Amino acid sequence: MSNKLTSVLIVLALIVGLLSSMVFVVGERNYALVFALGEVKRVIRDPGLHFKLPPPFQNVVLLDRRLLTINTQEAERIQTSEKKNLLIDSFVKWRIEDPRLYYVTFAGNEKAAMARLQAQIRDALNASVNIRTVKDVVALERDVIMKEVLDNVQRRAKPLGVHVVDVRLMRIEFAPEIAESVYRRMESERLRVANELRSIGAAEGEKIRASADRERQQIMAQAYARAQAIMGDGDARAAELYGQAYGQDGDFFSFYRSLEAYRESFGKKSDVMVVDPSAQFFRYMKSTKERGSQD
Template identity: 35%
Template sequence: MSTTKLGIFGVAVAAVAILASSAMFTVRQTEQVIVLQLGNPVRVIKEPGLQFKIPFIQNVLYYDNRVLDLDPPTQELPLIDQKRIIVDTYARYRIVDPLEFYKTVRLEDNLRNRLGGILNAAVRKEMGESELTDLLTEKRGDVMKRISRTVAQRAPEFGIEIIDVRIGRTDLPQQTSQSVFNRMRSDRVAQAAQLRAEGEELKVKIQAEADRTRTGLLADARREAEVLRGEGDGARNKILGDAYGRDAEFFRFYRSMDAYRQALGDGRTTMVLSPDSEFFRYFGKAPQK
């Protein structure tokens, strides 16, 4: 074979290879494809595998068939009580009708802009009808369900389905947070003052009751002491009277010893008396019998 023929054969093989590579394409399991002919969709392929198209006339557009995410920027929105709150929401969706998706938005970036606007509008509407406590209690789930339902109703017009819509977090603006903190602190200070006042009142009542009880106990004790003292004095006088009746001299001696003990018992008393004073009559010699 001549060199010219070999060159022509090589060119033909190369052309066939180029045509074959242009005619074949692969659809992966995570993809779905729209075949376009001169810009117009002619076929939708969702099954994975090797596929064919008309070279140079048809081209393919790939879309992901997995669950995709939509995370629009956070918003500062007013609540029903005119308080403002920063809300961060996100959504999960899947492309179920590539043809409708292509007709309405064509690219995922376009969908994110349009669906993000719908999501933000739904969130704004619900926040305007909710209170802050609704987002901090079990009512938060009901708010998210209403938002999800609103967004899901618009999803078919883009060829997608909404898997989930969530409120990621809700924060108060710095100014609002400070005012809420100040109000909470004022409430706690007022509550503490009330508790201290109630405690002080209870303290005064307990002290008054204790003082009344103490006064009564002391009065009862003094009365009982006076009674016992009187009974003791009566018994003592009776005993002394009996002793005096039995031995008058011994009784006088006992009374003198008791007087000595009271007058001289501390060892620091100085008395100046005549030696023949009646007070010392028992210091002399014992009387002779």
């Protein structure tokens, strides 16, 4: 009885082992390739529980379907159209697009796939950078270069079963042997531009000052002319008033003008005048009889 039970248990174990070898699970992060005698029979993209024949009739290989990254270990040394060496760091985002083609190309070896993509990126960078100047690569056309490299690598990676999602240039530096000369050239160029701007500013300043001086002189000339005209009008008006006043009473006007002259002449006690007492200037200081005999 015990021998029969043991035989039953062995048969059940063999059946369970056989069934378990015919069942496999595909996760959301994987593709599954079902092989039969070394040939790919099925490509499974949908996650879940799947069935196959037991080994050695069929076996399963899982491939990573996630977005993968390639970071350059060392900066690529690439030459510009000016024969200047640049050190360029880049990274690539890629994924497996055709699992069957990818496995046939690389035998499922991810390192081999990354090495091939790095070589293609290096070739694409050379093709884009070699025809441009340092200024174009560093500043003016960086986005254009990344787009060119991405298009180039996508086209060349598609026959490998790989889709390149993005290519980015992280760091661009001058090679040590040219960095110092480039920096000196950039410094002299900036200094030349600064001096040119200072010269333009000085010339504009002189032009503005000359224009301001010219306008000031014009304004002062106009003001002086206006002042002279007003003074002339005032003098004419004063002369007219003097004439009218003198015409009304000539004796009084002469007397008034003489008093004004006396006030101006004898404004201080220390003033001294050497004049003939019989001079006309003192006529109003004499008695009426003396003044009448002179008249």
